[in-house]
Amino acid sequence: MVPISYYLILSAILFGLGVLAFVFKRNIITIFMSIELMLNAVNLAFVAFSRMLGQLDGQVFVFFVIVVAAAEAAVGLAIIIQIARNRQTLNVERVNTLKL
Amino acid sequence: MSVELILFFACAILAVAGGVMLIFLREPIHSALSLILVMISLAVLYLLLGAEFIAAIQIIVYAGAIMVLFVFVIMLLNAGEEERTNFSRIAKFAGVPLGIFLTLELAWVIHGAIGKMLAAPSGAVSTRELSLLLFQTYVFPFEATSILILIAILGAVVLAKRDF
Numbered sequence: 031m032v033p034i035s036y037y038l039i040l041s042a043i044l045f046g047l048g049v050l051a052f053v054f055k056r057n058i059i060t061i062f063m064s065i066e067l068m069l070n071a072v073n074l075a076f077v078a079f080s081r082m083l084g085q086l087d088g089q090v091f092v093f094f095v096i097v098v099a100a101a102e103a104a105v106g107l108a109i110i111i112q113i114a115r116n117r118q119t120l121n122v123e124r125v126n127t128l129k130l
Numbered sequence: 131m132s133v134e135l136i137l138f139f140a141c142a143i144l145a146v147a148g149g150v151m152l153i154f155l156r157e158p159i160h161s162a163l164s165l166i167l168v169m170i171s172l173a174v175l176y177l178l179l180g181a182e183f184i185a186a187i188q189i190i191v192y193a194g195a196i197m198v199l200f201v202f203v204i205m206l207l208n209a210g211e212e213e214r215t216n217f218s219r220i221a222k223f224a225g226v227p228l229g230i231f232l233t234l235e236l237a238w239v240i241h242g243a244i245g246k247m248l249a250a251p252s253g254a255v256s257t258r259e260l261s262l263l264l265f266q267t268y269v270f271p272f273e274a275t276s277i278l279i280l281i282a283i284l285g286a287v288v289l290a291k292r293d294f
Contacts, residue, residue: 040142040146044168046229047146050226056213059200059203060158066165067149067165067168070168070169070172077175077184081180087267089260090263093264096187098278103199107203108287108290109289112289
């Protein structure tokens with residue numbers, strides 16, 4: 031048997047990597063992907079806790095998180111397409127004015 | 131070492147390697163592929179935890195649908211190699227140590243709080259019980275997420291229209 035704390039520590043490491051990627055990447059699509067990485071880390075923690083407590087509620091929450099991530103990806107990528115179309119760049123440092 | 135522990139460590143190393151590659155590779159398409167690696171190894175971990183349904187939708191929805199959307203947008207926008215710009219020194223000299231500190235602190239707190247507690251000796255977790263929970267106890271949030279999905283579809287269509 032694998033101790034549950036191993037899963038939670040792996041989840042913490044993945045979340046930290048997601049935070050680092052969010053801070054360091056300059057491409058707007060990659061920044062968006064690092065948000066997905068953080069959501070995945072949280073999902074792992076949910077499933078591990080659900081296994082530890084012997085309750086299924088955590089898995090239901092993972093289901094909801096995945097649905098929200100799908101909605102977020104659809105809307106966010108549409109926004110990214112608009113940004114790329116209007117400014118001809120994907121670098122967030124060049125997207126620094128609200129109005130063109 | 132049992133088989134489960136070996137499988138856990140193999141998948142954990144793959145997942146962390148995928149996360150590190152997400153940071154260090156400069157082409158967005160390579161970052162997307164390493165994120166898919168993370169998601170697939172997480173699906174194996176869900177199987178180890180006895181969550182078959184979550185493992186299946188992790189692969190179908192996350193690695194299948196969401197990441198295909200990402201790859202599609204990367205190819206549509208012809209996203210090339212990331213430009214190196216002069217980012218602030220504070221990010222380099224304070225950001226990395228603070229990020230590592232956050233991770234270590236989280237790991238330490240978790241380890242202190244839970245220790246080496248093993249999984250609860252629950253019976254086989256079936257998808258049937260999960261669906262009963264989903265459609266009885268959590269039926270209102272379930273319907274609310276369906277409205278959320280509808281709004282997201284409408285928003286994506288409106289935002290991606292050519293003449294905005």
